[in-house]
Amino acid sequence: MNGFTLFDSTHIIWLASIIIILIFLIYLYKFSNIVNQPLYLKSVFWLLLLLECAKQLFLLVKGQYSYWSPPLHLCGLGIFITGWHAYFGSRTTSTILYALTLPGAAIALLFPGWTADPVGSFLHVHSFLFHSLLLAFIFPLLITKQLDLRWQDLWRAVVFLVFIVPPIYFYNSHFQTNFMFLNRPVSGTPLQWLFDAFGASGYLTSLVLALLIYWCIAYAPLLIRKEL
Template sequence: MIGFTLFDSTHIIWLVSISSALIFSIYFYKFSNIVNQRIYLKCIFWLLLVLECAKQLFLLVQGQYSYWSPPLHLCGLGIFITGWHAYFGSRTTATILYALTLPGAAIALIFPGWTADPVGSFLHVHSFLFHALLLAFIIPLLVTKQLDLRWQDLWRAVVFLALTVPSIYLYNSHFQTNFMFLNRPVSGTPLQWLFDGFGASGYLMSLALVLLLLWILMYLPFSKSNKG
């Protein structure tokens, strides 16, 4: 079996299927009572956790476990943010989910970094399902306006990055990994454009500026309603 390429038939089928499933999840969540909504969120979290545990076990059994295996990508950390929100939802988890996990999962599906995995393999299916579940957790909350989002809370996402990025960057440098794509871009993605345009020395700074611009666009709808 071979992998796939960006926006080939395999990729498009996955994107269309995920989009259809997300529409269904939105309607299911929107028209469920509060008890079932909470059950839905907890189920998504546990599905994410089980999927990740299954991946870790698969890699161990296959003898493929390496320094690349821990869930240290932004979406991997999203497992713990969804669990935190499902059981102890707060403005902090709402901010991190919206400002970091949502764009991270969406971009990962549009520009997947697992194109080399054989189509239909465990890792291929896992990667699509995992990122789709992150969106299935966040988007229904967003559509039903159950995420308490205020641009004044963006500092919470900044603190989260300040606590995680330095240690992951050092981990990458020591073990030659590339979690959060901090040390180098993924070929053929917008990250590669940034690297080509600003060079290795300006890559992280350009990444931070793009994230800032993205946040401005994402929080514009909330800027007027949350004044004061």
């Protein structure tokens, strides 16, 4: 069976289903008691971890394991951020989830990089479920205002990037991979638009600018609310 294309019927059905399920989960979380809410967060984290372990095992069994296989994308690292937050929630994890994991997962679902995987295959289903679970972790917290968000904490996200981006960039360069899409864009996505506009030499700078713009938009309501 063939893959799919951006915003074709397969993609739209997935997105519509994800939205419906997210609404249900937000409602479920919002009206759960203080005992069940932490259980929900821990359950989503363990589901993410089990999904990733299943993917690693699948690749090993199929003989497809490669330098591309470790969970080094921003969303893959999100597994550990959700676990950290589920058990030891803090301003740091709140900031990283909102400033990095949320946009990463949302963009991945809107412009998936797994369109070549056959529809209905393990990797196809895994990719949609995995990124959906990241949103299923973050949105209930966001809607119920349980993320401790302050624009002054954005430095925490910057420090996180300072620590992870250089080693992943060099890993990409050494093994010819493209984790976090640092070395080249994915065709047909907004990253390709940035590459086309700024060229190879300005690509990383354009990623930084795009992230800064997102942060301005995402944190503007917090500043407005504080002023009111």
